[in-house]
């Protein structure tokens with residue numbers, strides 16, 4: 001069995017510096033992959049620090065040489081709300097950078113105005129992943145909640161135990177909106193590089209629990225995700241304060 005590499009921890013003074021560093025590193029990775037003739041698959045996340053990273057990608061993109069039309073973009077989770085809702089992770093990302101950089105190959109779970117149920121949305125997203133021959137992301141970025149949730153896998157939730165599936169329908173999420181679609185642990189763990197993006201003191205204990213030698217995935221779901229080639233925790237000083 002292949003060993004998962006030890007997680008790397010990169011601490012930046014504040015959220016702004018973290019966002020600039022992650023955006024720069026992502027653009028370099030994508031540019032290198034494209035120069036080598038590879039079509040990069042990148043997993044995006046929602047949330048506050050992701051928004052800052054996306055803003056920095058938009059700012060740095062023009063000088064990067066990245067052809068965004070040839071990057072395949074996915075989401076680790078999506079909120080099951082109407083297609084035009086600002087709560088959709090995809091809409092947040094579109095507003096922050098996808099539209100500006102000219103991304104065309106953007107995939108997420110269908111909205112509540114497009115399909116009848118969150119289960120249908122989860123199945124459709126899994127079908128899209130399968131039909132695109134993907135699911136092995138080059139880089140997957142993930143936020144972490146103060147409770148240790150990752151994507152839409154929340155502590156103690158039934159979704160944590162789902163196996164032999166790419167996606168899972170989530171009901172009763174403790175963080176609104178209640179209905180979501182998430183990639184499962186199995187799917188998240190197919191990524192080559194997993195980058196956790198975490199800022200703020202409110203998340204320091206979740207980071208500590210995620211990186212501790214002992215602990216349970218049920219209590220801190222972020223413990224259950226690692227990249228095949230690398231796992232990097234991009235933290236600001238406040239989020240790193242208990243590590």
Ligand SMILES: O=C1O[C@H](COP(=O)(O)O)[C@@H](O)[C@H](O)[C@H]1O
Nearest residue numbers: 045046047048049143144145151
């Ligand atoms: O609900 C979600 O929350 C997490 C973290 O968001 P944050 O605002 O605390 O940074 C996010 O990673 C996830 O994609 C999103 O759906």
